[in-house]
Amino acid sequence: MFPQGLPSLATFTDLYELTMAQAYWQEGMTGEATFSFFFRSLPPHRGYLIAAGIEQILEEIEHFHFTEDDLIALRRLHRFREDFLDFLAGIRFSGSVRAVAEGTIVFPQEPLLEVTAPILEAQLIETLVVNRLHVYTLLASKAARVRWAAGPQRLVVDFGARRCHGWEAADMAAYCGWLVGFEGTSNVHAGLRYGIPLYGTMAHSFVSAFPRELDAFRAYARTFPDSTVLLVDTYDTVEGIKHALHVASELQKQGYQLRGIRLDSGDLLSLSQVARQLADAAGFPHLQIFASGGIDEYTIEHLVHHGAPIDAYGVGTKVGVSQDAPCGDCAYKLVNYAGRATLKLSEHKQTLPGPKQVYRFYDTTGRMLYDQIGLADEPAPAGGQPLLHEVMRQGRRLRPAVSLEEARSHCRQQWASLPESHKDLHDPATYDVQVSVRLYQLTKQLTEQLQAELHLCNPEHSPSPRSGKD
Amino acid sequence: MFPQGLPSLATFTDLYELTMAQAYWQEGMTGEATFSFFFRSLPPHRGYLIAAGIEQILEEIEHFHFTEDDLIALRRLHRFREDFLDFLAGIRFSGSVRAVAEGTIVFPQEPLLEVTAPILEAQLIETLVVNRLHVYTLLASKAARVRWAAGPQRLVVDFGARRCHGWEAADMAAYCGWLVGFEGTSNVHAGLRYGIPLYGTMAHSFVSAFPRELDAFRAYARTFPDSTVLLVDTYDTVEGIKHALHVASELQKQGYQLRGIRLDSGDLLSLSQVARQLADAAGFPHLQIFASGGIDEYTIEHLVHHGAPIDAYGVGTKVGVSQDAPCGDCAYKLVNYAGRATLKLSEHKQTLPGPKQVYRFYDTTGRMLYDQIGLADEPAPAGGQPLLHEVMRQGRRLRPAVSLEEARSHCRQQWASLPESHKDLHDPATYDVQVSVRLYQLTKQLTEQLQAELHLCNPEHSPSPRSGKD
Numbered sequence: 001m002f003p004q005g006l007p008s009l010a011t012f013t014d015l016y017e018l019t020m021a022q023a024y025w026q027e028g029m030t031g032e033a034t035f036s037f038f039f040r041s042l043p044p045h046r047g048y049l050i051a052a053g054i055e056q057i058l059e060e061i062e063h064f065h066f067t068e069d070d071l072i073a074l075r076r077l078h079r080f081r082e083d084f085l086d087f088l089a090g091i092r093f094s095g096s097v098r099a100v101a102e103g104t105i106v107f108p109q110e111p112l113l114e115v116t117a118p119i120l121e122a123q124l125i126e127t128l129v130v131n132r133l134h135v136y137t138l139l140a141s142k143a144a145r146v147r148w149a150a151g152p153q154r155l156v157v158d159f160g161a162r163r164c165h166g167w168e169a170a171d172m173a174a175y176c177g178w179l180v181g182f183e184g185t186s187n188v189h190a191g192l193r194y195g196i197p198l199y200g201t202m203a204h205s206f207v208s209a210f211p212r213e214l215d216a217f218r219a220y221a222r223t224f225p226d227s228t229v230l231l232v233d234t235y236d237t238v239e240g241i242k243h244a245l246h247v248a249s250e251l252q253k254q255g256y257q258l259r260g261i262r263l264d265s266g267d268l269l270s271l272s273q274v275a276r277q278l279a280d281a282a283g284f285p286h287l288q289i290f291a292s293g294g295i296d297e298y299t300i301e302h303l304v305h306h307g308a309p310i311d312a313y314g315v316g317t318k319v320g321v322s323q324d325a326p327c328g329d330c331a332y333k334l335v336n337y338a339g340r341a342t343l344k345l346s347e348h349k350q351t352l353p354g355p356k357q358v359y360r361f362y363d364t365t366g367r368m369l370y371d372q373i374g375l376a377d378e379p380a381p382a383g384g385q386p387l388l389h390e391v392m393r394q395g396r397r398l399r400p401a402v403s404l405e406e407a408r409s410h411c412r413q414q415w416a417s418l419p420e421s422h423k424d425l426h427d428p429a430t431y432d433v434q435v436s437v438r439l440y441q442l443t444k445q446l447t448e449q450l451q452a453e454l455h456l457c458n459p460e461h462s463p464s465p466r467s468g469k470d
Numbered sequence: 471m472f473p474q475g476l477p478s479l480a481t482f483t484d485l486y487e488l489t490m491a492q493a494y495w496q497e498g499m500t501g502e503a504t505f506s507f508f509f510r511s512l513p514p515h516r517g518y519l520i521a522a523g524i525e526q527i528l529e530e531i532e533h534f535h536f537t538e539d540d541l542i543a544l545r546r547l548h549r550f551r552e553d554f555l556d557f558l559a560g561i562r563f564s565g566s567v568r569a570v571a572e573g574t575i576v577f578p579q580e581p582l583l584e585v586t587a588p589i590l591e592a593q594l595i596e597t598l599v600v601n602r603l604h605v606y607t608l609l610a611s612k613a614a615r616v617r618w619a620a621g622p623q624r625l626v627v628d629f630g631a632r633r634c635h636g637w638e639a640a641d642m643a644a645y646c647g648w649l650v651g652f653e654g655t656s657n658v659h660a661g662l663r664y665g666i667p668l669y670g671t672m673a674h675s676f677v678s679a680f681p682r683e684l685d686a687f688r689a690y691a692r693t694f695p696d697s698t699v700l701l702v703d704t705y706d707t708v709e710g711i712k713h714a715l716h717v718a719s720e721l722q723k724q725g726y727q728l729r730g731i732r733l734d735s736g737d738l739l740s741l742s743q744v745a746r747q748l749a750d751a752a753g754f755p756h757l758q759i760f761a762s763g764g765i766d767e768y769t770i771e772h773l774v775h776h777g778a779p780i781d782a783y784g785v786g787t788k789v790g791v792s793q794d795a796p797c798g799d800c801a802y803k804l805v806n807y808a809g810r811a812t813l814k815l816s817e818h819k820q821t822l823p824g825p826k827q828v829y830r831f832y833d834t835t836g837r838m839l840y841d842q843i844g845l846a847d848e849p850a851p852a853g854g855q856p857l858l859h860e861v862m863r864q865g866r867r868l869r870p871a872v873s874l875e876e877a878r879s880h881c882r883q884q885w886a887s888l889p890e891s892h893k894d895l896h897d898p899a900t901y902d903v904q905v906s907v908r909l910y911q912l913t914k915q916l917t918e919q920l921q922a923e924l925h926l927c928n929p930e931h932s933p934s935p936r937s938g939k940d
Contacts, residue, residue: 077668191485265816327633342679346736
């Protein structure tokens with residue numbers, strides 16, 4: 001039932017990638033280019049980013065090609081030369097990719113991924129690369145905050161499917177949640193696709209569909225006697241809790257155990273306390289209390305801080321769209337072309353030139369100390385662990401796809417090595433990211449050279465209106 | 471190149487929809503249910519919403535079914551009864567849908583869409599319905615603000631592809647932009663899919679790939695002599711403008727016209743003024759000035775207010791993810807089951823019961839005055855235009871899909887009828903939405919009845935701990 005007859009993902013590109021491709025092709029510019037993907041800055045209140053989407057984009061790059069239908073549709077635009085479109089038909093990605101491992105902790109200016117390929121190919125995949133790494137990384141970074149706030153002893157489950165920006169985004173949110181250590185997702189599509197454990201309770205509509213709440217609870221318990229979580233806030237939460245405990249007693253007589261109740265509105269702190277008290281008093285100390293409804297890392301932090309006896313959190317909307325940072329400042333920049341390091345000088349957007357490597361330094365207990373960004377071809381500094389590894393060469397992955405389980409395990413290790421001060425939800429410490437002397441010198445030299453050339457090659461050799469006004 | 475072997479969209483559902491479905495099935499609950507989709511409130515600073523995604527969801531509902539692969543995967547979860555899974559295999563949507571037209575202006579509490587079907591079917595499509603209507607409506611509503619801020623004489627183009635949450639979300643953003651009157655998109659996938667005009671300029675990487683900016687400009691102009699827009703801020707914007715004008719002169723000698731320049735960073739107000747001044751002085755009064763780079767409705771309002779001579783805006787990130795409101799408070803609620811009106815009483819989430827109709831009232835000049843939400847079966851109030859129309863019956867659409875062009879035209883008419891006070895970007899006037907006397911009475915009566923029953927049916931007949939503390 002997926003939409004049929006759609007253009008291929010190769011056409012998921014900004015038009016200028018195709019027009020520039022024709023210009024490169026027409027100009028005979030077949031030189032090798034390196035593009036670097038990185039975040040320029042951290043979203044507000046963030047101390048780190050969790051790199052994600054690497055595995056997805058590698059899969060897509062490896063299969064990149066225009067279909068016949070794509071080319072027919074592109075032809076109808078009457079923008080491209082026939083011989084260029086014929087050329088496009090044969091285009092595959094033939095370059096190499098260096099990337100950090102899925103789930104690695106990264107910081108601003110550090111490349112998550114570098115693509116080296118004939119410039120036309122490296123450029124055609126730009127929109128796809130940026131789209132994937134941007135949203136996966138934002139969603140994983142948001143989810144990591146939630147995971148941390150909940151602490152290791154409480155369950156966290158992704159409930160975002162209905163508010164994420166499409167089914168694809170919902171699958172990304174479920175994937176990212178699992179990557180950073182959530183216990184599962186409510187999204188069946190994502191669960192089946194990735195093998196993520198599925199969680200679910202019941203909806204208000206189920207309760208409303210019965211004449212009385214108790215009837216609804218009994219019906220659900222009859223159907224799933226050993227895995228029932230009852231939603232208690234449809235009418236009056238405290239009454240709902242009592243109805244649930246009544247059903248718990250009935251189940252107990254049949255040899256079953258009510259798994260839990262879910263609170264989805266109201267003051268979750270006091271309601272969870274009431275629920276715990278009533279459940280304990282009724283002899284159900286193992287009854288779990290689930291909470292949901294507009295929950296994010298801040299809500300959880302507050303509830304945990306005040307000792308709310310909540311065992312599991314369902315996090316939906318705010319986490320699934322990374323509400324406080326639904327977009328980030330990232331870039332896929334040309335850093336090298338045909339052996340020449342390049343950069344741009346645009347205001348607030350200056351880039352670091354050349355293919356790069358990131359080295360991470362740890363203390364003797366394995367905790368992260370600082371990172372150093374250097375040029376890919378300079379000698380590794382003593383004690384630094386390189387983060388970028390070649391994962392694709394001549395358009396083919398050098399190893400099988402990393403499983404989500406492996407990535408999850410890597411992410412857990414990364415997380416353990418990040419000092420707590422960087423995990424604070426409000427005012428995290430700034431992690432120290434240094435630039436190597438050689439990279440610093442290259443940047444300085446290129447900047448000066450470009451500024452000098454700019455004025456020399458200005459065809460009118462006139463001062464700019466701005467300087468004229470001084 | 472779309473991911474192969476994915477589960478079908480029927481599995482894009484929260485797990486509880488499937489567990490509730492088994493409970494309904496096991497309990498023999500085949501009664502007809504009506505679910506109503508509406509927004510509970512407006513996002514901050516919004517005066518209205520543009521309903522969108524209706525056409526998409528109708529298409530998906532009509533083709534809703536579980537594939538054999540879905541059922542194999544569901545079976546492996548060991549959560550569902552075999553006979554229930556066999557039953558699921560045959561499930562199609564057999565109900566009816568009433569909806570507002572794609573592109574209609576709507577307000578809180580007003581249903582955008584109502585589904586009436588056997589409860590199990592109406593419930594299984596919930597996640598899909600909410601997912602589509604939520605994000606399309608948010609993106610269309612954000613885009614409408616941008617369209618309005620730019621005014622009719624300036625072009626607005628969607629540049630969001632790389633920062634939207636996936637390719638699917640990017641297509642939605644391009645679609646929504648076009649729906650509310652943008653002039654085009656840079657997203658080739660969406661352009662080919664929906665027939666939306668494509669726009670593109672060039673990237674910084676193109677400029678950086680040449681030894682000198684002027685070489686890059688000349689190369690692009692050689693390739694597309696009659697449709698070139700040069701990006702001038704890679705190194706120094708004012709120098710870049712001069713280089714562009716130099717190329718404009720060269721093109722002119724060959725009988726071509728440089729179409730424009732694009733500013734992507736810095737102070738867009740002063741830079742656009744400098745660009746206009748230099749272009750006019752050089753004899754290019756028709757050279758267009760494009761602006762992009764973190765632009766939203768507020769940036770445009772500011773620039774327009776200060777008279778920035780910008781002819782076209784490329785809006786990407788902030789608009790494509792509806793940055794200030796990436797999620798909204800919407801619901802798909804059971805309002806009727808087996809002939810009985812239902813509601814929920816959860817704190818701050820109380821719903822209006824029963825299948826509904828929205829009537830819109832206009833003044834003599836065709837401007838919207840107020841809306842009235844009533845019950846679907848009460849007589850139409852004199853002068854009120856009904857917004858909801860039956861669009862699907864017995865699982866089949868009653869008319870062919872509405873084309874994006876028709877929806878765009880409808881949206882334009884809707885827009886013209888909305889008084890300006892509701893369009894303000896900061897503090898819009900609140901539109902008057904009334905509730906009919908019958909709907910009010912039904913809500914009141916049901917609320918009282920439920921509250922009374924709640925206490926009567928409480929198995930322990932005891933006061934709640936809260937009231938006990940008073």
